Amino acid sequence: DVKVTQSSRYLVKRTGEKVFLECVQDMDHENMFWYRQDPGLGLRLIYFSYDVKMKEKGDIPEGYSVSREKKERFSLILESASTNQTSMYLCASSLEAGGYYEQYFGPGTRLTVT
Amino acid sequence: ILNVEQSPQSLHVQEGDSTNFTCSFPSSNFYALHWYRWETAKSPEALFVMTLNGDEKKKGRISATLNTKEGYSYLYIKGSQPEDSATYLCGLAWGGYQKVTFGIGTKLQVIP
Numbered sequence: 001d002v003k004v005t006q007s008s009r010y011l012v013k014r015t016g017e018k019v020f021l022e023c024v025q026d027m028d029h030e031n032m033f034w035y036r037q038d039p040g041l042g043l044r045l046i047y048f049s050y051d052v053k054m055k056e057k058g059d060i061p062e063g064y065s066v067s068r069e070k071k072e073r074f075s076l077i078l079e080s081a082s083t084n085q086t087s088m089y090l091c092a093s094s095l096e097a098g099g100y101y102e103q104y105f106g107p108g109t110r111l112t113v114t
Numbered sequence: 115i116l117n118v119e120q121s122p123q124s125l126h127v128q129e130g131d132s133t134n135f136t137c138s139f140p141s142s143n144f145y146a147l148h149w150y151r152w153e154t155a156k157s158p159e160a161l162f163v164m165t166l167n168g169d170e171k172k173k174g175r176i177s178a179t180l181n182t183k184e185g186y187s188y189l190y191i192k193g194s195q196p197e198d199s200a201t202y203l204c205g206l207a208w209g210g211y212q213k214v215t216f217g218i219g220t221k222l223q224v225i226p
Contacts, residue, residue: 042218100146101212105157
């Protein structure tokens, strides 16, 4: 079974803090993604990575950066956390199989910025 | 940004009822349409990958169809059970590395 783990289920941080959300997958997947999920807005893509040290912006990258130094690990960084970044953050990884990519999700990190 | 719409946003049905919900999208220029089930406190898990016009997939009591010409996919649940209660996400895979744009989901509650 593919396993995608995230470092914390719940996190509370203060405005202005630098926040790191970590994601690890154990199946050698090439692609990794960070989403946030908000009521009424669904899952929105923040950043994704298609290889080590390679990244692309998603739909809502403002206020975030990412790091992928090793294939299995993809970090989301909030340089200076703000209250509007309070959200559920989900990590996913995917691998091509038969011409299509299926995403496997982690359990999510619920971040509260106060 | 691709716009993927799901309806209804929420649904309550009685145990044993059959139900269906819709995913609609504006473009036929995509690789695949994905359906995921997301239960509370768990990770979203893949249900189906739909790839061709007229594609139909089935897993137990759940099935899905895809109409790329008219821009919609239906998910059907036959004889709903309480364990079917979840949010059902539809996502369109497009562009480089087939990144997925998701709809807001349909939250299904099956009442025993």
